[in-house]
Amino acid sequence: MRIRYLLPWLLLLFVAGLAGCRSAVQITAEVVAVPAAGIPERPDDSAWNSAPEHAAKLLLQDLVEPRLMQASTAEVRVRAITSGQEIAFRLEWMDATKNDLPGPAHFMDACAVQIPVVIDANAPDPQMGQQGKPVEIAFWRADWQASVDGRPDSIKEIYPNASIDHYPFEARSLEKGSVEQREMAARYAPARALGNRRAGPREAPVEDMVAEGPGTLAPAASATSKGRGVKTANGWSVVIVRRLPAGFSPGVRTQTAFAVWEGSHNEVGARKMRTGWIPLLMRGQE
Amino acid sequence: MARVYNWQLGRQMSYWYPESRPQRQFAAVFDTNKCIACQTCTLACKTTWTSGVGQEYMLWNNVETKPYGFYPLGWDLKLLDMLEGQKWSEREYEGQKINHYDGSTIFESAPAGERVLGWRPEDQDYSYPNVGEDDCAGQVDGGASFSMEHMAWFFYLARICNHCTYPACLSSCPRGSIYKRPEDGIVLVDQGRCRGYQECVKACPYKKVFFNPMTGTSEKCIACFPKIESGLQPQCFVNCIGKIRLAGWISTPDKARPDNPIDYLVHIRKIALPLFPQFGLEPNVYYIPPVHVPQSFTRQMFGPGVAEAVSAYRNAANDPDLAGLLSLFGSTEMMVPRWKRQGEQVVGMNEGGEILRVPLTEPVHIRPAYDRLYQISRTNCP
Ligand code: SF4
Ligand code: SF4
Numbered sequence: 130m131r132i133r134y135l136l137p138w139l140l141l142l143f144v145a146g147l148a149g150c151r152s153a154v155q156i157t158a159e160v161v162a163v164p165a166a167g168i169p170e171r172p173d174d175s176a177w178n179s180a181p182e183h184a185a186k187l188l189l190q191d192l193v194e195p196r197l198m199q200a201s202t203a204e205v206r207v208r209a210i211t212s213g214q215e216i217a218f219r220l221e222w223m224d225a226t227k228n229d230l231p232g233p234a235h236f237m238d239a240c241a242v243q244i245p246v247v248i249d250a251n252a253p254d255p256q257m258g259q260q261g262k263p264v265e266i267a268f269w270r271a272d273w274q275a276s277v278d279g280r281p282d283s284i285k286e287i288y289p290n291a292s293i294d295h296y297p298f299e300a301r302s303l304e305k306g307s308v309e310q311r312e313m314a315a316r317y318a319p320a321r322a323l324g325n326r327r328a329g330p331r332e333a334p335v336e337d338m339v340a341e342g343p344g345t346l347a348p349a350a351s352a353t354s355k356g357r358g359v360k361t362a363n364g365w366s367v368v369i370v371r372r373l374p375a376g377f378s379p380g381v382r383t384q385t386a387f388a389v390w391e392g393s394h395n396e397v398g399a400r401k402m403r404t405g406w407i408p409l410l411m412r413g414q415e
Numbered sequence: 416m417a418r419v420y421n422w423q424l425g426r427q428m429s430y431w432y433p434e435s436r437p438q439r440q441f442a443a444v445f446d447t448n449k450c451i452a453c454q455t456c457t458l459a460c461k462t463t464w465t466s467g468v469g470q471e472y473m474l475w476n477n478v479e480t481k482p483y484g485f486y487p488l489g490w491d492l493k494l495l496d497m498l499e500g501q502k503w504s505e506r507e508y509e510g511q512k513i514n515h516y517d518g519s520t521i522f523e524s525a526p527a528g529e530r531v532l533g534w535r536p537e538d539q540d541y542s543y544p545n546v547g548e549d550d551c552a553g554q555v556d557g558g559a560s561f562s563m564e565h566m567a568w569f570f571y572l573a574r575i576c577n578h579c580t581y582p583a584c585l586s587s588c589p590r591g592s593i594y595k596r597p598e599d600g601i602v603l604v605d606q607g608r609c610r611g612y613q614e615c616v617k618a619c620p621y622k623k624v625f626f627n628p629m630t631g632t633s634e635k636c637i638a639c640f641p642k643i644e645s646g647l648q649p650q651c652f653v654n655c656i657g658k659i660r661l662a663g664w665i666s667t668p669d670k671a672r673p674d675n676p677i678d679y680l681v682h683i684r685k686i687a688l689p690l691f692p693q694f695g696l697e698p699n700v701y702y703i704p705p706v707h708v709p710q711s712f713t714r715q716m717f718g719p720g721v722a723e724a725v726s727a728y729r730n731a732a733n734d735p736d737l738a739g740l741l742s743l744f745g746s747t748e749m750m751v752p753r754w755k756r757q758g759e760q761v762v763g764m765n766e767g768g769e770i771l772r773v774p775l776t777e778p779v780h781i782r783p784a785y786d787r788l789y790q791i792s793r794t795n796c797p
Pocket of ligand 1: 624
């Protein structure tokens with residue numbers, strides 16, 4: 130009997146040992162946030178080497194319609210660092226294609242970090258929380274990153290050969306940059322006129338949201354998260370920085386979950402690869 | 416899925432939400448026989464609503480030449496291909512003959528994991544808005560002559576959002592960002608709530624929701640609701656050169672009123688038919704089918720009522736009520752919820768009473784080629 134209990138551990142040690150041969154990365158079964166003096170906002174900051182890595186297996190979102198029927202991204206590797214006020218996650222996953230140009234039937238590479246609003250052993254439903262048990266979601270998207278990195282807010286960036294005769298807000302009678310001109314432009318961009326935060330142009334590639342179950346995603350009262358994503362040779366490396374969850378301190382455990390959207394696989398909204406809850410621990414000051 | 420009643424199918428069907436009809440339903444009749452594809456409607460809409468950045472390719476109203484015109488490319492053929500076996504039968508219902516759809520709708524054929532059977536146009540599919548324009552089906556060989564139906568034919572199909580009773584766009588949105596207004600049945604995308612998942616673009620069989628890449632949200636025809644709220648017909652109706660359109664309110668067949676122009680044409684005379692009723696959305700733009708087109712084609716497009724509709728329409732000249740009502744089309748900017756014929760005149764009315772009066776037969780003025788008064792020829796080729 131005993132040997133049967135021991136086997137998985139031996140196997141784990143063996144795998145960890147193998148990983149150790151390749152690099153000094155410490156693999157953990159949960160996401161461990163390491164306290165540090167500052168937050169590394171760049172994905173390639175060497176400070177990330179100090180944080181252990183959790184390789185989270187991604188599952189199909191196949192509980193609510195529209196579902197994702199065919200699996201794509203297999204896992205996301207996560208590290209976390211906290212400054213005491215903020216917590217930063219670095220998510221890395223394999224992705225051969227860069228999808229950051231919006232358009233009809235174009236979908237964006239993206240990822241998200243989800244954390245329950247209240248630290249509670251009895252966690253909300255892992256898929257977007259549940260009524261009365263909200264979750265907070267920080268969502269990063271490749272096209273927002275591109276516009277934060279300087280891609281102009283113009284149709285020509287998406288369709289370089291587009292030829293446009295005239296936009297009403299370019300009428301000669303309207304002074305460029307004037308209130309009247311901006312009002313006219315907003316009139317033909319209803320989502321922007323209504324202040325829909327996802328309607329760009331964006332100042333941060335990350336959006337803060339809250340949800341109490343599938344279909345209830347709403348903008349958070351305040352948008353404080355930031356981040357930065359970089360396309361690497363094999364995939365994406367994305368840092369998402371958000372404020373520390375209330376009550377999260379050294380030695381405390383809460384939960385976190387991740388989602389990854391593969392744009393080239395038409396993944397968007399509910400069509401995504403996601404994890405279940407994973408324990409999130411803040412390591413004591415060392 | 417809930418069970419709802421779709422009168423166009425003569426049966427109950429499955430839908431994502433329970434049946435909830437608005438207090439009144441915006442509807443329209445388009446007479447395909449009068450459309451000249453001048454695209455004035457398209458531009459009226461374009462200049463009113465979609466001149467912004469990201470809206471360049473959007474045509475909330477478009478006019479395509481059938482059989483080879485599509486916007487976006489192949490919008491109807493692709494879905495017809497996916498939706499197998501669209502058979503109809505005749506049934507008896509409460510002593511009345513009704514057409515019963517035996518096939519399955521796009522809701523009933525939804526594959527696992529989906530709410531609706533649909534497909535997603537790519538940007539190239541929107542790149543040919545005038546594909547097939549004025550292209551004829553068939554060849555005109557030497558010695559050919561025209562009879563009814565024409566052996567070589569085409570017709571113009573003007574299209575807007577159908578403000579469906581069972582919108583696929585609405586049912587496909589996982590966020591509930593699309594709503595149907597209880598006061599008039601107009602279907603709108605909430606631009607504050609939409610997150611641009613494009614599920615509606617995939618789901619709408621008529622492809623009348625468009626993704627705006629600059630705002631990242633989906634946008635669609637709003638039936639010019641600010642005009643409707645002021646008792647006026649939408650832009651594409653009042654600017655129509657061919658006077659092919661009439662906007663109004665439709666009742667369910669059991670509540671049809673002969674003095675309601677839309678009810679009269681759709682329910683009582685049955686000359687105006689829905690576009691692809693077999694999709695199952697109970698669309699609310701009704702078409703008078705083209706009289707010269709082989710009915711094997713129009714039956715698939717407008718359902719089994721085509722033969723009856725065409726013969727009633729062809730007899731309109733001897734049918735003063737029908738001819739009279741058709742002459743109300745394009746005669747006023749105001750909505751005309753009620754009508755009656757008084758002898759040789761047709762009267763359009765609203766809650767406030769009479770709004771217009773149109774003669775059944777326009778007076779004919781013959782202008783002689785030579786004007787004796789001014790001693791001048793009025794034509795170039797006397
Ligand atoms: S035509 Fe399409 S966009 Fe319009 S209500 Fe119906 S499903 Fe929605
Ligand atoms: S304005 Fe009228 S006649 Fe001209 S294309 Fe549009 S529907 Fe047809």
